[in-house]
Amino acid sequence: MSKLFRAVIMGPPGSGKGTISERIAQSFGLQHLSSGDFLRENIAANTEAGVLAKTYIEKRLLVPDHVMTRLLLPRLEEMTRHSWILDGFPRTLAQAEALSRACELDVVISLNIPLETLKERLRHRWIHPASGRVYNLCFNPPRMQGVDDISGEPLIQHEDDRPEALVARLRHYKDVAKPVIDLYKAKNILHTFSDTDTDRIWPHISSLLNTKIRTDQSSAQRASTN
Ligand SMILES: Nc1nc2c(ncn2[C@@H]2O[C@H](COP(=O)(O)OP(=O)(O)O)[C@@H](O)[C@H]2O)c(=O)[nH]1
Numbered sequence: 001m002s003k004l005f006r007a008v009i010m011g012p013p014g015s016g017k018g019t020i021s022e023r024i025a026q027s028f029g030l031q032h033l034s035s036g037d038f039l040r041e042n043i044a045a046n047t048e049a050g051v052l053a054k055t056y057i058e059k060r061l062l063v064p065d066h067v068m069t070r071l072l073l074p075r076l077e078e079m080t081r082h083s084w085i086l087d088g089f090p091r092t093l094a095q096a097e098a099l100s101r102a103c104e105l106d107v108v109i110s111l112n113i114p115l116e117t118l119k120e121r122l123r124h125r126w127i128h129p130a131s132g133r134v135y136n137l138c139f140n141p142p143r144m145q146g147v148d149d150i151s152g153e154p155l156i157q158h159e160d161d162r163p164e165a166l167v168a169r170l171r172h173y174k175d176v177a178k179p180v181i182d183l184y185k186a187k188n189i190l191h192t193f194s195d196t197d198t199d200r201i202w203p204h205i206s207s208l209l210n211t212k213i214r215t216d217q218s219s220a221q222r223a224s225t226n
Protein backbone atom coordinates (compact mmCIF):
# COMPACT_ATOMS: atom_id res chain seq x y z
CA MET A 1 0.00 0.00 0.00
CA SER A 2 1.30 3.48 -0.78
CA LYS A 3 2.11 5.81 2.10
CA LEU A 4 -0.61 8.25 3.09
CA PHE A 5 0.11 11.90 2.51
CA ARG A 6 -0.69 14.68 5.00
CA ALA A 7 -0.61 18.34 4.04
CA VAL A 8 -1.67 21.62 5.61
CA ILE A 9 -2.29 24.87 3.73
CA MET A 10 -1.99 28.20 5.54
CA GLY A 11 -2.46 31.80 4.51
CA PRO A 12 -4.50 34.90 5.28
CA PRO A 13 -8.16 35.19 4.27
CA GLY A 14 -8.40 35.42 0.50
CA SER A 15 -4.95 33.96 -0.13
CA GLY A 16 -6.41 31.08 -2.15
CA LYS A 17 -6.34 28.22 0.40
CA GLY A 18 -9.73 26.91 -0.67
CA THR A 19 -9.06 27.37 -4.41
CA ILE A 20 -5.65 25.66 -4.26
CA SER A 21 -6.88 22.87 -1.94
CA GLU A 22 -9.58 22.02 -4.47
CA ARG A 23 -6.97 21.82 -7.25
CA ILE A 24 -4.79 19.59 -5.05
CA ALA A 25 -7.78 17.38 -4.24
CA GLN A 26 -8.59 16.99 -7.92
CA SER A 27 -5.05 16.54 -9.22
CA PHE A 28 -3.62 14.34 -6.47
CA GLY A 29 -6.70 12.61 -5.04
CA LEU A 30 -6.27 14.07 -1.55
CA GLN A 31 -9.36 14.68 0.57
CA HIS A 32 -9.88 18.40 1.18
CA LEU A 33 -10.95 19.23 4.70
CA SER A 34 -11.80 22.90 5.23
CA SER A 35 -12.13 23.78 8.92
CA GLY A 36 -14.33 26.76 8.04
CA ASP A 37 -16.74 24.57 6.02
CA PHE A 38 -16.67 21.91 8.73
CA LEU A 39 -17.54 24.53 11.36
CA ARG A 40 -20.42 25.80 9.21
CA GLU A 41 -21.70 22.22 8.77
CA ASN A 42 -21.65 21.73 12.55
CA ILE A 43 -23.44 25.02 13.07
CA ALA A 44 -26.10 24.07 10.52
CA ALA A 45 -26.53 20.64 12.16
CA ASN A 46 -26.73 22.20 15.65
CA THR A 47 -24.09 19.87 17.10
CA GLU A 48 -22.82 20.71 20.59
CA ALA A 49 -19.49 22.02 19.24
CA GLY A 50 -21.32 23.84 16.42
CA VAL A 51 -23.57 25.72 18.83
CA LEU A 52 -20.55 26.72 20.90
CA ALA A 53 -18.46 27.71 17.85
CA LYS A 54 -21.28 29.89 16.54
CA THR A 55 -21.12 32.16 19.57
CA TYR A 56 -17.50 33.02 18.72
CA ILE A 57 -17.84 33.28 14.95
CA GLU A 58 -20.79 35.66 15.34
CA LYS A 59 -18.54 37.93 17.40
CA ARG A 60 -15.83 37.56 14.74
CA LEU A 61 -13.56 35.78 17.20
CA LEU A 62 -11.45 32.71 16.68
CA VAL A 63 -13.06 29.61 18.09
CA PRO A 64 -11.04 28.57 21.20
CA ASP A 65 -8.35 25.93 20.69
CA HIS A 66 -10.01 23.24 22.80
CA VAL A 67 -13.27 23.54 20.83
CA MET A 68 -11.47 23.44 17.46
CA THR A 69 -9.30 20.46 18.37
CA ARG A 70 -12.24 18.55 19.88
CA LEU A 71 -14.08 19.09 16.63
CA LEU A 72 -11.30 18.51 14.09
CA LEU A 73 -9.19 15.71 15.54
CA PRO A 74 -12.00 13.11 15.58
CA ARG A 75 -12.79 14.08 11.97
CA LEU A 76 -9.15 13.43 11.05
CA GLU A 77 -9.29 10.07 12.84
CA GLU A 78 -12.15 9.10 10.52
CA MET A 79 -9.80 9.83 7.61
CA THR A 80 -6.85 7.68 8.76
CA ARG A 81 -7.05 5.65 5.54
CA HIS A 82 -7.02 8.71 3.28
CA SER A 83 -4.44 11.20 2.19
CA TRP A 84 -5.66 14.69 3.02
CA ILE A 85 -5.08 18.41 2.84
CA LEU A 86 -6.23 20.49 5.77
CA ASP A 87 -7.27 24.10 5.13
CA GLY A 88 -7.84 26.61 7.96
CA PHE A 89 -6.49 24.40 10.76
CA PRO A 90 -4.19 24.75 12.62
CA ARG A 91 -4.64 28.50 13.11
CA THR A 92 -2.73 28.77 16.42
CA LEU A 93 0.37 27.21 17.99
CA ALA A 94 -1.77 25.22 20.45
CA GLN A 95 -3.76 23.77 17.51
CA ALA A 96 -0.52 22.95 15.66
CA GLU A 97 0.86 21.17 18.74
CA ALA A 98 -2.35 19.16 19.16
CA LEU A 99 -2.19 18.20 15.46
CA SER A 100 1.48 17.15 15.80
CA ARG A 101 0.49 14.78 18.60
CA ALA A 102 -2.19 13.24 16.39
CA CYS A 103 -0.27 12.80 13.13
CA GLU A 104 2.89 13.55 11.22
CA LEU A 105 2.63 16.11 8.43
CA ASP A 106 4.54 15.71 5.17
CA VAL A 107 4.16 19.22 3.76
CA VAL A 108 2.94 22.63 4.91
CA ILE A 109 2.11 25.14 2.19
CA SER A 110 2.11 28.79 3.24
CA LEU A 111 0.63 31.40 0.88
CA ASN A 112 2.08 34.88 0.99
CA ILE A 113 -0.11 37.24 -1.05
CA PRO A 114 0.09 41.07 -1.14
CA LEU A 115 -2.55 42.99 0.84
CA GLU A 116 -3.88 44.86 -2.21
CA THR A 117 -4.46 41.56 -4.00
CA LEU A 118 -6.31 40.11 -0.99
CA LYS A 119 -8.55 43.20 -0.77
CA GLU A 120 -9.38 43.01 -4.45
CA ARG A 121 -10.15 39.28 -4.36
CA LEU A 122 -12.36 39.42 -1.29
CA ARG A 123 -14.30 42.36 -2.66
CA HIS A 124 -15.30 40.08 -5.54
CA ARG A 125 -15.71 36.83 -3.55
CA TRP A 126 -19.16 35.28 -3.68
CA ILE A 127 -20.03 32.11 -1.81
CA HIS A 128 -22.67 29.42 -2.01
CA PRO A 129 -23.19 28.93 1.74
CA ALA A 130 -24.70 25.42 1.60
CA SER A 131 -21.80 23.83 -0.33
CA GLY A 132 -18.92 26.22 0.41
CA ARG A 133 -18.38 26.73 -3.36
CA VAL A 134 -16.44 29.93 -3.92
CA TYR A 135 -16.60 32.25 -6.92
CA ASN A 136 -14.83 35.41 -7.92
CA LEU A 137 -16.38 37.83 -10.39
CA CYS A 138 -13.04 38.18 -12.25
CA PHE A 139 -11.23 34.88 -11.66
CA ASN A 140 -13.92 32.19 -11.70
CA PRO A 141 -17.31 33.86 -12.18
CA PRO A 142 -20.55 31.89 -11.85
CA ARG A 143 -22.28 31.19 -15.17
CA MET A 144 -25.12 33.49 -14.08
CA GLN A 145 -24.33 36.46 -11.85
CA GLY A 146 -25.32 35.92 -8.20
CA VAL A 147 -26.38 32.28 -8.72
CA ASP A 148 -24.61 29.00 -7.84
CA ASP A 149 -23.75 26.96 -10.99
CA ILE A 150 -24.82 23.60 -9.56
CA SER A 151 -27.83 24.26 -7.30
CA GLY A 152 -29.15 27.46 -8.90
CA GLU A 153 -29.38 28.95 -5.38
CA PRO A 154 -28.37 32.55 -4.57
CA LEU A 155 -24.77 33.44 -3.73
CA ILE A 156 -23.86 35.62 -0.75
CA GLN A 157 -20.93 37.79 0.34
CA HIS A 158 -19.38 37.56 3.84
CA GLU A 159 -19.57 40.71 5.94
CA ASP A 160 -15.97 40.00 6.92
CA ASP A 161 -14.79 40.22 3.32
CA ARG A 162 -15.32 43.99 3.26
CA PRO A 163 -11.99 45.82 2.73
CA GLU A 164 -12.49 47.69 6.07
CA ALA A 165 -12.56 44.41 7.99
CA LEU A 166 -9.63 42.89 6.14
CA VAL A 167 -6.75 44.88 7.63
CA ALA A 168 -7.65 43.82 11.17
CA ARG A 169 -8.18 40.22 10.11
CA LEU A 170 -4.84 40.20 8.36
CA ARG A 171 -2.99 41.67 11.33
CA HIS A 172 -4.59 39.08 13.55
CA TYR A 173 -3.66 36.29 11.12
CA LYS A 174 -0.02 37.39 11.09
CA ASP A 175 0.25 37.52 14.90
CA VAL A 176 -1.34 34.12 15.42
CA ALA A 177 0.25 32.35 12.44
CA LYS A 178 3.85 33.47 13.08
CA PRO A 179 4.66 30.85 15.78
CA VAL A 180 2.90 28.16 13.71
CA ILE A 181 5.01 29.05 10.66
CA ASP A 182 8.16 29.06 12.82
CA LEU A 183 7.28 25.60 14.15
CA TYR A 184 6.88 24.15 10.65
CA LYS A 185 10.02 25.92 9.45
CA ALA A 186 11.96 24.27 12.29
CA LYS A 187 10.53 20.89 11.26
CA ASN A 188 11.72 21.54 7.69
CA ILE A 189 8.32 20.96 6.11
CA LEU A 190 7.35 24.56 5.33
CA HIS A 191 7.07 25.69 1.69
CA THR A 192 6.15 29.34 1.10
CA PHE A 193 4.73 30.67 -2.17
CA SER A 194 4.51 34.38 -2.90
CA ASP A 195 2.69 35.80 -5.91
CA THR A 196 -0.40 37.74 -6.92
CA ASP A 197 -1.91 34.93 -9.04
CA THR A 198 -3.04 31.44 -8.14
CA ASP A 199 -2.31 30.31 -11.70
CA ARG A 200 1.33 31.35 -11.31
CA ILE A 201 1.68 29.66 -7.89
CA TRP A 202 -0.05 26.45 -8.93
CA PRO A 203 2.71 24.97 -11.17
CA HIS A 204 5.19 25.27 -8.27
CA ILE A 205 2.84 23.61 -5.80
CA SER A 206 2.01 20.92 -8.33
CA SER A 207 5.66 20.09 -8.95
CA LEU A 208 6.41 20.10 -5.20
CA LEU A 209 3.61 17.61 -4.56
CA ASN A 210 4.60 15.51 -7.57
CA THR A 211 8.07 15.12 -6.10
CA LYS A 212 6.90 14.54 -2.53
CA ILE A 213 4.10 12.14 -3.27
CA ARG A 214 6.08 10.11 -5.81
CA THR A 215 9.17 9.91 -3.57
CA ASP A 216 7.09 8.83 -0.56
CA GLN A 217 5.25 6.22 -2.57
CA SER A 218 8.38 4.65 -4.02
CA SER A 219 10.08 4.48 -0.62
CA ALA A 220 6.92 2.88 0.86
CA GLN A 221 6.96 0.34 -1.99
CA ARG A 222 10.64 -0.39 -1.37
CA ALA A 223 9.91 -0.91 2.34
CA SER A 224 7.05 -3.31 1.60
CA THR A 225 9.14 -5.44 -0.82
CA ASN A 226 12.12 -5.67 1.57
N1 LIG B 1 -8.48 37.49 -9.30
C1 LIG B 1 -8.10 36.36 -8.70
N2 LIG B 1 -8.93 35.79 -7.81
C2 LIG B 1 -8.52 34.63 -7.22
C3 LIG B 1 -7.27 34.02 -7.52
N3 LIG B 1 -7.16 32.89 -6.76
C4 LIG B 1 -8.29 32.80 -6.02
N4 LIG B 1 -9.12 33.83 -6.31
C5 LIG B 1 -10.43 34.19 -5.74
O1 LIG B 1 -10.12 34.90 -4.52
C6 LIG B 1 -11.07 34.61 -3.50
C7 LIG B 1 -10.34 34.04 -2.30
O2 LIG B 1 -9.87 32.71 -2.60
P1 LIG B 1 -10.18 31.52 -1.57
O3 LIG B 1 -9.66 30.26 -2.20
O4 LIG B 1 -11.60 31.57 -1.15
O5 LIG B 1 -9.20 31.97 -0.34
P2 LIG B 1 -9.12 31.49 1.19
O6 LIG B 1 -9.88 32.49 2.01
O7 LIG B 1 -7.63 31.53 1.50
O8 LIG B 1 -9.67 30.08 1.25
C8 LIG B 1 -12.08 33.67 -4.13
O9 LIG B 1 -13.18 34.47 -4.60
C9 LIG B 1 -11.32 33.03 -5.30
O10 LIG B 1 -12.19 32.64 -6.35
C10 LIG B 1 -6.41 34.67 -8.49
O11 LIG B 1 -5.30 34.22 -8.82
N5 LIG B 1 -6.90 35.82 -9.03
Ligand SMILES: Nc1ccn([C@@H]2O[C@H](COP(=O)(O)OP(=O)(O)O)[C@@H](O)[C@H]2O)c(=O)n1
Pocket residue numbers: 012013014035036037039056057060061062063064068087088089090091
Ligand atom coordinates in the same frame (compact mmCIF):
# COMPACT_ATOMS: atom_id res chain seq x y z
N1 LIG C 1 -9.17 26.98 12.95
C1 LIG C 1 -10.23 27.83 12.81
C2 LIG C 1 -10.95 27.92 11.58
C3 LIG C 1 -12.03 28.80 11.50
N2 LIG C 1 -12.39 29.55 12.58
C4 LIG C 1 -13.55 30.45 12.57
O1 LIG C 1 -14.38 30.17 11.45
C5 LIG C 1 -14.49 31.34 10.62
C6 LIG C 1 -14.59 30.93 9.15
O2 LIG C 1 -13.43 30.24 8.77
P1 LIG C 1 -12.91 30.24 7.27
O3 LIG C 1 -11.61 29.46 7.27
O4 LIG C 1 -13.98 29.79 6.37
O5 LIG C 1 -12.72 31.77 6.96
P2 LIG C 1 -11.54 32.80 6.85
O6 LIG C 1 -11.54 33.54 8.17
O7 LIG C 1 -10.24 32.07 6.56
O8 LIG C 1 -12.00 33.61 5.68
C7 LIG C 1 -13.27 32.17 10.96
O9 LIG C 1 -13.41 33.52 10.64
C8 LIG C 1 -13.16 31.90 12.46
O10 LIG C 1 -14.12 32.67 13.18
C9 LIG C 1 -11.66 29.45 13.76
O11 LIG C 1 -11.98 30.12 14.72
N3 LIG C 1 -10.61 28.59 13.86
